[in-house]
């Protein structure tokens with residue numbers, strides 16, 4: 182923090198502030214910057230690089246953070262900057278009661294991916310060590326059928342895409358249940374050849390389009406061919422229940438993605454049907470090099486540090502896999518001119534309810550979908566080290582292929 186320069190700790194503090202991380206988390210970042218104390222220098226940094234640049238940020242959030250900051254400095258008998266007292270007094274008079282704040286209000290966050298030194302693979306597609314996406318979200322997690330909030334698995338898939346860009350660049354990618362659209366922004370960033378985002382909820386879709394526009398991506402609803410050269414992301418209204426086979430077969434993606442889509446037991450049969458159709462289209466493909474597919478019908482087994490489900494799987498198998506050290510999968514993403522590989526899906530999720538998750542696995546098995554748990558073998562780089570509210574380790578990553 183010497184001379185207000187940006188070292189790692191100050192970048193984390195600013196990133197956490199812009200992502201609207203909880204006040205306690207901001208305070209702990211501030212302490213790291215000040216070597217344990219929230220010094221005047223740290224307060225000046227917060228003023229210059231956070232609060233004075235926070236125009237448009239959600240005022241009750243700023244008020245709560247200021248209150249916490251002032252209390253913490255006073256508790257350690259430090260000197261609080263006048264600017265901070267004055268701004269807090271302003272919020273005290275302008276925001277009378279937090280409980281009256283509209284719960285359906287939309288807020289703007291900025292999600293920053295911080296790239297560590299020495300990741301030549303990552304930096305080859307980056308001009309800077311920080312990649313920032315502004316995103317409009319809802320305060321209410323349930324708005325837009327849950328799709329207007331950022332869920333942890335989309336942070337995970339975003340880290341995965343940015344960590345292994347070669348798996349996605351030049352690939353046609355289709356996301357189901359896209360929510361705010363962060364995964365699509367990352368796919369466009371690593372130059373997927375085509376990005377189609379979808380959601381079953383219309384208000385979520387409208388919010389997603391706002392986010393694509395905020396990030397200067399062209400949104401196209403129909404006829405993408407006309408603007409082939411533009412950095413294009415297509416949005417599609419796709420409720421799984423009513424998605425027709427022909428509608429899905431037209432898409433023919435190389436890669437299907439889904440983040441936090443396994444949670445509603447009622448939707449699962451429809452979700453599995455959609456994934457099945459998307460993965461079973463008949464583009465001219467070579468055989469995918471997934472050795473375990475050959476042994477379908479035998480027992481579940483570990484290969485190359487991955488768990489392959491060839492019998493009807495359940496969650497206990499998922500738990501077991503965490504004991505097995507994985508190796509990174511590198512059998513796809515060639516991007517060359519050779520025969521294309523069969524489509525595959527990356528589905529990331531937090532297992533909130535074991536029964537629901539087992540039900541998904543069993544439906545997938547019945548639909549001839551092979552599932553490989555990649556959680557331990559394809560780990561993304563931690564690009565969100567400032568985000569204490571997000572725990573990469575809580576997410577499971579499944580790779581799904583169709584095995585006729």
Ligand SMILES: C[S@@+](CC[C@H](N)C(=O)[O-])C[C@H]1O[C@@H](n2cnc3c(N)ncnc32)[C@H](O)[C@@H]1O
Pocket residue numbers: 325326327328329330331332333334335336357358359360361380381382385419420421422439440441442448451
């Ligand atoms: C928990 S949110 C996850 C959103 C986003 N993928 C993320 O991780 O931030 C689930 C998403 O799936 C969508 N969804 C839920 N049920 C659906 C259905 N039956 N058909 C299509 N989309 C659905 C919701 O609208 C929402 O956007």
